[in-house]
């Protein structure tokens with residue numbers, strides 16, 4: 001068995017613990033990026049990490065325990081452009097590489113997040 005069809009993305013990311021660790025690395029990177037840091041100036045990052053972890057668990061096939069806002073509501077009025085979305089996805093991909101996640105898994109998650117672009121990005 002190749003395994004790629006039989007395990008969920010959730011399992012291939014290391015389950016809840018794996019995802020929580022990846023989210024930590026991800027926001028360390030985001031907060032170090034001058035393009036993205038200003039968006040999180042007033043954000044409670046502990047809450048943000050918790051919600052992002054729950055969201056990714058749910059979005060990858062784990063337990064649906066996400067209690068935050070919808071993606072459209074959460075990002076409404078923030079002025080997020082395509083360049084910000086691209087930068088966020090690229091930091092997530094790098095965080096996944098830092099956690100030794102396989103390229104095929106990174107590609108699959110990136111594809112899934114791509115489906116949310118229209119809910120996060122606001123056109124000028």
Ligand code: HEM
Nearest residue numbers: 036039043051052055068069074080084085088113116120
């Ligand atoms: C597919 C990509 C993205 C996903 C899955 C995602 C996920 C989330 C989640 C789960 C929340 C928490 C909502 C809540 O607590 O109710 C959130 C809030 C937020 N996201 Fe995103 N996000 C994405 C892209 C982006 C981008 C591109 C930016 C821009 C830099 C961004 C900036 C923010 C900000 C500023 C908040 C609100 C923080 C606050 O409440 O202070 N997100 N996002």
